[in-house]
Amino acid sequence: MTLVVLGIDALDPDLVDPGEHPNLCLDHHRSIDTIDSHAGEPSTHELWPTIITGLPPADHGLELDDGVAWENPLLRHGSALADRLLPDALQTRIGAWLLTNTDADAFRTPATYYEERGVETVFDGRDAKPIGIPNYVVDPDAEDREHALRRSLGDLFERDPEATGGHRSSDPHEFYEQCMEMAMIRIARARRALRGGRHELVFAYTSGLDLIGHVTYDLPDLQMEAYAELDQFVGELRADLGEDDELLLVSDHGLQDGVHTHEAMIAGTDERLVEGVDSVLTVRDAIEAALSRADHAASETAATETDEDRAAAVQEQLEDLGYM
Template identity: 60%
Template structure:
């Protein structure tokens, strides 16, 4: 009835193991190729638009070397001056860092960007619930708890100037709890959208696992723990998936030793869905094929009263946690 896609930033195929993480590997999983940005590493800013459009970054236009990297509010005042003071190559790398690594209000390209530029997406022409997906912002004035936590990191997430792109935290345990809260709230929002049975496609995203990975190069136990907890969150999401639904987990890249790796991952409850997916540009087609071939119209065979009661339970949990 519903295709559910949960984007887990930096879910690494080399770390995810079937025995240890049965819910992250689902019925079948595999590594897929990703795309390296102008900075020499895969970029969240570029890759999620690739995943939901099927286009490479130069084709969808959201690339790190075209000035988009300087759209952070923190740089708007000084960007004109920087054009005179900094070489273009340094501007690109610094802008990329701000987009990919800090608590600035990044990844906020509005959904209207694609309409204005006549770029089709997997969300077009269907009932879709889009939850926190980078660079597809339906309401730029709204934000949820993950957005708030990301902007409030401060000293908890700092770039290590001598770490080759790695990060440090003044309180790794506190930082870990914030990031796991991100994963929890986004999982809960996806679960609620699934339970409502109002959408053909539910597409959610969380960056918590990625952020934890960036500070785990000297605390590997934090990354291991994060995978275990994320596996448990996905197990709870699976409790809402019926035999007629399909769940897909997708990442934009991996992350080891504090740095992005050049391999992404896909997993699904339907092994056939991922058969033809070899890289991130193939994901959209696989989702659309499932939407076309399966019966994923909005509405449900579920009993309306049962669905309403289950949806209310999730809402109550969010309210108890202070998120609603």
């Protein structure tokens, strides 16, 4: 048995419909509570560490001071001094400029951070494959195509504290294309990890839906097109599941009218995956409960002769996207 967890940043429970998005709703879905940062809205930087640890940001220690991007490699060591010397608005503008114009990234905390501080995660002691999870970076020197695309967006995605949702784009439709490519890459990597049959837990993340939502506040049809297309991508992943495999979708918050909302979402192929999950704080418990119910070694399904075509198709997709 392999449990595939797909983290879809900003998957909003109010924007999915079982009739239109069967693969985003799966067999069972529900809205769950999220956590607001001190800035008043949910923070991706804080929430994915919460999802993999089950701890609030104050306990796992990864918190943003301004909800934009002050916590990044160029500023981390000077942030305490800056907090005393610089007004909040100026800190936000500096952080925005750095993320737009440099290689700085607010989501690249290495996985070693957790072990060094005695913080347990859902990956500990398991044959797990984490893929692109914000602030759980297995190899800080490596990056995949999604991360490279995100860093090279330029004026397609610029931080602007005065814009609706804090972002603007020079060409929302071209930006949409790049974001959907990012989502395809991460989902293809999850499919490849599943087809390999070596992991009991595959946990992949994509930010494409969140990024699109931030710049389509005046283009709602484009945001909903992203939901429809993402539903198809998840359907391809769902079709790869073996008889004993399960799929869990989880988001960190919703996103409407360009800004984060205060509800997240969870969906699963088994009712037991979602029952009892009422917030981002209890997602880890649900994952661990699902893994404890199954014997991965007994049901391991590495690619067989009858599966070779599907495995080759996933590899070909990765090659076409420039990842391999």
